[in-house]
Amino acid sequence: MIRYIISVIIATTAILLCYLWYPIYILSGKRAGMLFIRTFFSTLLKANNITVKMSGLEHIDLEQNYLILSNHQSIFDIPIVSASLPLDIRIFAKQELIHIPLFGWGMWLYDFVFVNRKKKKDAMLSLHRAADTLNNFSFLVFPEGTRSKDGRVHSFKTGAIEIARLSGKPVLLVAVRGSGNIMKKDSLFVSGGSIEIQIFPPEMVAKNDNRKERAKEFQKIIASFVE
Secondary structure, eight states: OOOHHOOOHHHHHHHHHHHHHHHHHHHHHHHTTHHHHHHHHHHHHHHHHHEEEEEEEGGGOTTTTOOOOOOOSTTTTHHHHHHHSSEEEEEEEEGGGGGSTTHHHHHTTOOOOOTTTHHHHHHHHHHHHHHHHTSSEEEEEOOOSOOSSSSOOOOOOOOHHHHHHOOOOOOEEEEESSSGSOOOOOOOOOOOOEEEEEEEOOBBBOOSHHHHHHHHHHHHHHHHOOO
C-alpha cells in the first residue's frame, strides 16, 4: 500500500510538471517529450524496486518509428515498456481517460491518442490518428484490449494491424514477462520485482494482408516468450 501511495505522489507530481515542461516540448519540436516521459516512468519503476532485463535491443533502429505491440498483464506495463525502450513513445488510451482533469488533458497535450471503442466510426478515426502519429513518434498498443488476469496472452484485436497497414511503419513486437506479479488487477498492492522483456525483429504489414491472420501470428510470437 505504501508503494501505491508513493506511485500516486510521483504520478501527481509528473502531471503538474508536464504543464511547466510543455513550452519546452513545443519549442523543441516535440523532441523533449521523450526525456520527460522516460524520466517519469523510470522514476516510477525505481521507486517500486522494479528492475527490467531486456533482450533484443539490437533489433531497434533508433532512427525509425515503430508501432509497438505488447502483451498486457499490469498497469505497470506502460511505464515498463516506455522507460525501457530507447524510443519516443506515445500510447493508445481509452477515451474515458481524457475526461480526468489535469491527467487526461496532459496526455492530450503530449500527443497521446484516445480511442472510443463503443462507436465504430470514432474508433476508425482513432486508428487514422494513431497512424498519423507514427510519422513523429513510436506508438504503443496493447492489442489484447485489456489486462490478462491469468498471465496468458489472449487474442489480439485487429485494430492494431490496421494502424500498421495505414501507416506503413514496421511493427515491433515486445513480450513482457512477470509484470502480472507487480500489481494485480483491482488491487492497490504494488510489489517490486524483476521483469523480462524480449524484443523481436520488426515485422511489416502489407496492404493486402489478412488482419485476423496477422493478429494471430503476432499473438503467437509474443506468447512464445511469455508462456
